[in-house]
Amino acid sequence: MAVHKLILDDVFEEDFCTLIAIHCTLEDYRLAYLLNKYLGISLTRSPLDLDYQNEKSTYSLFEWEDSKQQTIWSLVSNVCKTEEYRQRKNESLFDSQEKIIRTAYLIPEYKTVNYFLKIDNEINFSKEKYILNNVLKAPQIATAYSIDINQLKSKDNLIFN
Template identity: 55%
Template sequence: MALHKLHVDDFYDDSFSLIAIHCSLEDYRLAYLLNKHLNISLVRKPQDLDYKYFAATYSIFEWEDEKQHTTWNLVSNICKREEDGLQSSGSLFNTSNTILKTYHLLPEFKNVDYLIKVMNEDQSFDEKQILDTLQSIPQLVTSYNIDVEHIKSKDNLIF
């Protein structure tokens, strides 16, 4: 009997741009500023991204530009959750011990707060102009392009 193999890597296309954003804004406030300055219409998706078996959820905003055949995604890179900590059974007092755990969508970029993923089929995307516009927003600390080829956890960017 013949053995057929299907390589999933053949179907995954890296034709997207990834921009890192450093800022201390809430996700909805950042989406508002991006909509205002970039003339886009990001809308929060009804369901957040769930990774690590429901331990971490990341907010995601999306806009599909029908004219340019472009899909924009704004996704949070940080998820902070309170979890119950280990408690000693020999404790005299009954205290609840909670730990604040931090998860990252892209663990190799722990300092990045948000990511903008722009998927464009015909590669007519002016990345320099977008970065210049982002740098002009006073509430953002910095923004820069991330080389997608060197990301180890790029599977987390499939949504």
């Protein structure tokens, strides 16, 4: 008897979204304002942040749904810094707590990226270039570029909905 094996990896491999990496030192709300201004969109803060590892790391999320184009725009932070305090072990005469700042990344492959702009719709090359040029018009943004989402190891972290 012949054994038939179905492989479904190729069916679900392609993601129809555009991912833009943004390098800047702005706060998340200021970047959302600038993107709204330069792209003509209306990003608003999501009531719930992205929560990974049981509230050990949370990432701010701004979203806008374009009903005309049937597209969801999402701006998400890549960096989460948390403070922890731990007791020092007999290192000094006085007992004191030591403050440790831990940094977690939404997409660890891109640790230098501050924010990601995810557009949930397949966009042609000319429209993607137009979006990138408008993002780069903001003087506070150091650089921005497109990322192939299918090459990411941690692309599952970009599933928000």
